[in-house]
Amino acid sequence: MNSRSRVLLSLIFFFVTTLASAQGGGQLRFCLRSDPKTFDPVLVDDDPSERVRYITGGFLMRLNRFTQQLEPELATSWKVSKDGRTISFRLREGLRFSDGTPFSADDVAFTMQRLMDLSLHSPTGDAFRSGDGKVQTQVLAPNKISVTFPAPIASLDQHFDQVAIMSAKSPKKEMAVLGPFYVSDYKAGSYLQLNRNPNYWKHDENGRQLPYLDSVRLDIQGNRDTEMLRFLRGEIDLVDNVDAEYYSRVQTEQAGSGHDSGVTLDPEQVWFNQTPKSPIPAYKRAWFRSTNFRVAIWQALNRDDIARIVYRGRAQSAVGMLSPADKFWFNTRLTTHSYDRQGALKLLAQDGFRLQNGQLFDRDGHLVEFSLVTGAGNKTRERIATMMQQDLSQIGIKLNVVPLDFPSLIERITRTYDYEACLLGLTNMSLGPDAQMNVWLSSADNHQWNPRQKQPETAWEAEIDRLMRTQASSLDPKKRKEAFDRVQQIAWEQAPFIYLVNRHALSAISPKLHNAQPAVLQPYVYWNIDRISKSAEVASK
Amino acid sequence: MIWMRNIAIGVLAMTFAACLLAGTIAPASYAMQFREEPDAAPSHQHWLGTDDLGRDRFSRLLQGTRISLLLAPAAAFLTSVLAGLIGGIAGYWGGWTERVLMAAADLVLSLPWLFLLLTARALMPLNVSPMNSVAITFLILGLLGWAAAARVVCAGARSLRASDFSLQARAMGCGEARLLFRHVAPNLQPMLLTQFWISIPVFILAEANLGILGLGVVEPLPSWGSLLKELSGLTAISGQPWVFVPLLLLIAVVTSFQVLLVDQELPS
Numbered sequence: 001m002n003s004r005s006r007v008l009l010s011l012i013f014f015f016v017t018t019l020a021s022a023q024g025g026g027q028l029r030f031c032l033r034s035d036p037k038t039f040d041p042v043l044v045d046d047d048p049s050e051r052v053r054y055i056t057g058g059f060l061m062r063l064n065r066f067t068q069q070l071e072p073e074l075a076t077s078w079k080v081s082k083d084g085r086t087i088s089f090r091l092r093e094g095l096r097f098s099d100g101t102p103f104s105a106d107d108v109a110f111t112m113q114r115l116m117d118l119s120l121h122s123p124t125g126d127a128f129r130s131g132d133g134k135v136q137t138q139v140l141a142p143n144k145i146s147v148t149f150p151a152p153i154a155s156l157d158q159h160f161d162q163v164a165i166m167s168a169k170s171p172k173k174e175m176a177v178l179g180p181f182y183v184s185d186y187k188a189g190s191y192l193q194l195n196r197n198p199n200y201w202k203h204d205e206n207g208r209q210l211p212y213l214d215s216v217r218l219d220i221q222g223n224r225d226t227e228m229l230r231f232l233r234g235e236i237d238l239v240d241n242v243d244a245e246y247y248s249r250v251q252t253e254q255a256g257s258g259h260d261s262g263v264t265l266d267p268e269q270v271w272f273n274q275t276p277k278s279p280i281p282a283y284k285r286a287w288f289r290s291t292n293f294r295v296a297i298w299q300a301l302n303r304d305d306i307a308r309i310v311y312r313g314r315a316q317s318a319v320g321m322l323s324p325a326d327k328f329w330f331n332t333r334l335t336t337h338s339y340d341r342q343g344a345l346k347l348l349a350q351d352g353f354r355l356q357n358g359q360l361f362d363r364d365g366h367l368v369e370f371s372l373v374t375g376a377g378n379k380t381r382e383r384i385a386t387m388m389q390q391d392l393s394q395i396g397i398k399l400n401v402v403p404l405d406f407p408s409l410i411e412r413i414t415r416t417y418d419y420e421a422c423l424l425g426l427t428n429m430s431l432g433p434d435a436q437m438n439v440w441l442s443s444a445d446n447h448q449w450n451p452r453q454k455q456p457e458t459a460w461e462a463e464i465d466r467l468m469r470t471q472a473s474s475l476d477p478k479k480r481k482e483a484f485d486r487v488q489q490i491a492w493e494q495a496p497f498i499y500l501v502n503r504h505a506l507s508a509i510s511p512k513l514h515n516a517q518p519a520v521l522q523p524y525v526y527w528n529i530d531r532i533s534k535s536a537e538v539a540s541k
Numbered sequence: 542m543i544w545m546r547n548i549a550i551g552v553l554a555m556t557f558a559a560c561l562l563a564g565t566i567a568p569a570s571y572a573m574q575f576r577e578e579p580d581a582a583p584s585h586q587h588w589l590g591t592d593d594l595g596r597d598r599f600s601r602l603l604q605g606t607r608i609s610l611l612l613a614p615a616a617a618f619l620t621s622v623l624a625g626l627i628g629g630i631a632g633y634w635g636g637w638t639e640r641v642l643m644a645a646a647d648l649v650l651s652l653p654w655l656f657l658l659l660t661a662r663a664l665m666p667l668n669v670s671p672m673n674s675v676a677i678t679f680l681i682l683g684l685l686g687w688a689a690a691a692r693v694v695c696a697g698a699r700s701l702r703a704s705d706f707s708l709q710a711r712a713m714g715c716g717e718a719r720l721l722f723r724h725v726a727p728n729l730q731p732m733l734l735t736q737f738w739i740s741i742p743v744f745i746l747a748e749a750n751l752g753i754l755g756l757g758v759v760e761p762l763p764s765w766g767s768l769l770k771e772l773s774g775l776t777a778i779s780g781q782p783w784v785f786v787p788l789l790l791l792i793a794v795v796t797s798f799q800v801l802l803v804d805q806e807l808p809s
Contacts, residue, residue, distance in 0.1 A: 245593075302576075309579050309594060371667035386594060386760040390574050400668050401760045408663035419667060 025212030026534035028513070028526075029236045031221035035188055040174045041164035042114045042122045055194060055216060055529055057164025058178020058201075060089055060108070061157065065519035065527035068327055068431060070157060074103070074165060074178060074201075084152030084475045087160075091143040096199040098182040101170040105145035109137040110168035112147055127159045127434070154472045154480065155434055180211035180530040192218040202530055212515075212533035231257075231508050237534070238516070239508040240525050243380070244314040247506045254508075259525075260314060261505040261518040263325050265428035267318045268384060270297075270372070270421055270498040274450040276457075278417035283366050288420070288449075292351045294495040296344040298337045300395050301388055307501045310383045314506055318499035320492040321436070325502070325520045329432045329481065331488040337495075344395055360396030369398040373412060374423040376403035381423055384500060388423075413448065422448070429522065433471055433484045440468050440487065449496045460494050542800075549797035556794055560607035567600035572761035582781070589783050592771060596761075602787055605763035608675060609745050610794070616683035617740035623683075624690030625733045631691070632698025633721055643695060649688035657685065658751065671762035678751065678758070682744050690736040697732050701725045738802040742795040749791070765791050 036049040044053050060075040072078075075089040095103040115125040116135045128135065133150030140146060153159065170176035175183060180200050185193035194216040202210040219236065221227050228246050230236045232253055242250065242258070250258040272288035273280060287293045307315040317336045324330050345355060352363030360368040372388065374381045385401040392399045404412070412419045428435065438444045442453040442461045456462035464487050471483035491497065505520045515531045518524050526532060559566060568586065569575075575587075575595035583590045589598035631642035661681055669677070701707060702725065710720050748758070749766040758764035768787035 305576050309576060369668060373667065382760065383594060387574065389761060390572070400670065402667050403759065404663060405659050408659070411663075 025214055025532075027215045027217055028213050028238075028529070028532065028534065029217045029219065030238045030240065030526075031227045031230070031236060032192065032218045033222055035220055036192070039183060041166060042111070042120060042124060045123045051523060052183070052192065052194075052218070053164050054523060055181050055526070056177045056179040056183060058103075059162075059164060060091075060160050063158065063161045063431075063521070065521040065523070066517055068521070070161070078157055080156050080475070082475070084154070084156060085150070086146055086148040087156050088140075088146040089144070091145070092201060093143050095178065095201045097167045097170055097176040097178055098197040098199055099167075099170055099172050099176040100199065101167050101176055103165070103167070103178060104142045105139040106142075106168050107165050108145050108147075109139055111163060111166045112137050114166065115163065124162045127162070128153060152473060152475065154474065155432060158430070158432075158434070161430075181213075181216055184215075189220055191220060194218070200530070204531070211530035212535070213529070216529070228508075231510075234510070237510040237513055238525050240523050242506040242508050244311040244503070244506065247314060247508070248312055250508045254511075256511060257508050259507045259509055259518040261507070261520050261524060263316055263323055263502045264505045264520050265323045265325050265431070265502075266426060267321075267323065267428075267502050268381070268423070268425045268500040269318075270388075270423045270500065271449045271496060272370075272421050273413075273417060273419055274496075275417045276450075278419075280418075280420055283362065283364060284370060284420060287351075287362065287368070287370075290351050291494050292347040293353075294498065295337070295493075296347040296395075297392070297397075298495050298498045299340045299347070300344040300397075301391050301498070301500065302339045303336075303500050304339065305391075306384055306387055310380055310387065311501065311503055314504040315501040316504075318502045320488050320499055321440075321497065322488060323428075323502040326431050329484060331485040333485070334488060334492050337492075341394055348395070355396045358396055359398075367398070368396065369400070370420040371400040371402050372421045372423055373402045373404050373409055373419045375409055376405050378403075381425070385423055414445075414451075431521075433468065433480070433487070437468060437472060440464050440491075458494075460490050464490055545800050549800040552793050552797045553801075556606060556790070557610065559603060560610055563600075563603035563607050567597070567603050569597040569600050571596065571601045571604040571763055573597070573600075580781075583783050589786055590781070598783070598786070601763040602768060602790065605758075605765050605768050605787065606790065606794075608758065608762065609748060609765040612675065612679040613741050613744040613748065614737075616679040616686065616744045617737050619680070619683035620686035620690060620740050621733050621737040623687035624694050624736055625729060627687060628691035628694025629698045629721075629726065629729055632695035632700075633702050633725060635699060635702070639695065639699075643692065646688040646691050646695075649685060652685070654685050657681070671759045675758040675762060675764065678748065679744065682747055686740055686744070690733075690740070693736065694729060694732055697729055698725060701728050735802065738798055742798050745791065745795065 032048040032051060034046075034048050036052045037046050038044060038049050039052065039056075041053045041057050044050050059073050061070050061078065062073050063069070064071050074095065075091055077090045079088050080086070081088075089105075089108065091103075091105060091108070097103060112135060114120060115122050116128060117125075128149060131149075131151030135150070136148045138146045138148070149156075165178055166174055167176045177183075177197065178201070180197055180202070181194035182197050183192065184195040185191075196211055196214050200210060204210055219230075221230070224243070224246070227236070227239055228242075228249070231239050232250070239246075247258050247260070272294060274285065274288050276285075278285070303317040307313065307317060319334050319336045320331070322330045324332075348360065353360055353368065354363075362368060372385055374385055382401070382403060385399075389399045389401060409422075413422055439446045439448070441447065442450070442456040442465050445451055447453070450457065453461070456465055467483045467487045467490075471480040471487075474480050474483070505518065505524045507518050507524045509516050509518065509525055512534050514533045514535070515528065516525055517528060519527055521527070568588070573596060575581075575591055575597070577595070578587070578591050579595040580593055581587055581591040581595070587597050587599065589602065592598055592601065627642050627646070631639040658678070658681060661677075665674070665677065706724065707720060710724055715724075745765060748764060749769045751766055758767055760767075765787060769791070771784060772788060
């Protein structure tokens with residue numbers, strides 16, 4: 001080969017490699033609000049760690065955030081036994097962790113053992129703690145395993161959406177992953193660099209190995225203003241969860257970058273303190289324990305106005321304990337309590353309340369006035385509370401809004417019970433009733449209006465207890481749905497929580513990103529991160 | 542610099558007059574939400590537009606200014622009185638009295654006042670009306686603000702005690718009480734007046750800072766703090782220059798106080 005041919009070959013090689021690199025998916029950049037506390041998937045208990053686990057972890061099955069259906073991942077199939085205690089998996093073969101260690105059923109067994117190890121206090125493992133006794137794993141073959149729990153677990157397979165499989169043999173321990181990216185560099189307080197996993201098992205329809213992206217850079221950025229400015233300047237590619245006021249600005253400045261995926265699972269809610277041991281006056285507790293009083297407050301609040309003004313139209317009046325975003329479990333027979341000031345006054349009159357010179361008095365002549373605590377510095381909740389003030393003043397109720405720093409607020413609502421009403425939001429991470437058990441059982445800590453009851457204090461709470469236990473122990477989805485529909489109806493009628501609005505899932509996505517399909521379940525944007533690309537050419541292939 | 546002083550007096554006089562006449566001038570209640578007009582631009586009905594809940598900005602500015610300008614001088618007066626008493630006694634008597642009182646001042650200066658305010662707010666009964674809540678906030682500010690001023694007054698009283706005229710008064714048989722109240726106290730007056738003028742803008746800004754943290758005046762009552770809180774965040778800078786009027790007024794008032802203070806300190 002003469003020198004001219006060598007030069008020509010070198011040039012061809014150069015162009016081919018340049019073209020190949022140009023077709024790479026590029027680097028995706030976005031922000032985490034704080035440092036992840038752990039990279040160990042079993043110990044994840046905070047939002048940043050959960051996001052890192054989502055991107056790096058390999059899961060036996062995954063809930064498709066768009067269709068809300070479970071899809072096979074590392075497991076090609078699975079079967080839950082009739083008694084609801086055992087789940088058997090058939091695993092994909094020939095897979096490797098990011099460091100090259102082979103994947104087998106031993107890794108699943110190892111993960112389950114760590115998950116259920118009481119000394120590790122795994123929050124993910126809590127979902128599987130159904131009763132006393134040990135969890136037994138049985139490796140039937142390198143690609144087959146069964147896991148048996150001491151007691152039946154409802155929706156057993158869905159809980160595996162949170163279980164990232166760890167390697168039993170890799171010297172890199174939790175840093176060896178089966179997900180699309182692995183952690184390659186981390187500087188606390190600054191950034192987290194995730195590189196493409198060369199051993200990731202998934203391929204697209206054309207046989208190209210996923211993920212399309214070469215890397216993901218997560219900047220640690222606590223300030224939302226700075227995050228939005230960086231997005232608008234093009235320094236980051238997405239903001240996964242955007243406030244309504246920022247969303248309007250994104251829409252104005254970068255038309256097409258804002259995405260409204262619709263109503264989320266997350267409600268804003270108010271509840272009254274009904275705890276017998278609380279230091280509030282007995283006559284006020286009597287108001288709060290009256291269903292008519294609570295429903296009247298619900299009816300007196302113009303929640304459409306809250307959605308329109310506070311959320312700039314990017315929210316909708318909440319129907320009840322579940323949002324319509326939960327496609328399967330939401331009770332479609334329920335409709336939202338409509339705004340009805342006269343109806344509210346009629347309900348109050350049934351309990352002996354009377355409106356006199358624009359002020360409401362109870363049957364014993366006490367002026368109806370109560371305080372509402374909420375977190376200081378949360379603009380959205382402070383605005384909601386201020387709107388509630390005006391709405392309730394229309395029926396003669398004086399509402400004192402008390403923003404408290406968060407530790408004081410938590411102290412009052414969980415320990416001293418020295419408060420009258422509270423406004424807070426709830427973040428629902430999972431679908432259906434499983435995550436609601438610790439709220440709706442009367443003995444639960446998070447039964448906010450009257451927690452830790454030894455016996456249900458009201459008939460309707462006793463009925464909810466029974467129904468929640470029925471649905472939790474049943475394996476028939478239809479029966480579970482029926483029981484949980486009834487729970488939703490009781491919650492709607494009795495109004496222990498007054499649900500205000502369900503906000504929309506708002507996100508900001510750079511036009512440079514391809515294949516992003518924002519959903520209403522978290523993470524909104526990058527739930528399909530292995531298919532997201534910054535190259536149109538790659539994405540279209 | 543007479544013209545600057547005149548402008549400062551004019552600004553303060555107009556501001557105080559507007560506050561006093563707030564009930565007459567304000568086109569609407571400061572709490573009324575015009576829900577069909579949130580974030581409205583200035584108009585004939587709403588001179589400074591409306592805020593994000595549809596409340597008239599001009600009415601809220603008048604009411605907020607009234608609260609801040611009434612309570613900040615009250616807190617400054619309280620601070621000055623406490624500083625005069627504690628600093629004056631410490632400096633005049635000296636010895637262990639001075640050591641004990643100045644140690645107390647050091648203790649107050651070393652307190653993390655923000656956390657103290659957070660604790661005080663958390664301990665307060667929940668059903669406190671907004672007006673009482675703001676009065677308590679300024680009372681706490683006033684009670685906490687005396688220490689630095691007391692140190693200055695103490696140094697002044699100490700030098701006055703050792704001055705020639707005190708020595709002469711004692712030599713002529715003047716009693717301690719008469720010396721303190723007749724000769725020393727009047728000489729401390731300019732110092733206390735200076736401390737009073739300095740404290741007013743400090744308390745206005747402190748309340749504004751507390752408002753930004755969500756701990757100052759509670760809704761629906763406005764104050765300069767809560768009005769300035771609206772300016773925090775990216776969305777505030779969104780082509781609505783009229784939202785900066787409270788900030789401009791705060792700057793004008795604080796500057797006017799400073800101009801009067803400097804003017805007072807300059808030799809005539």
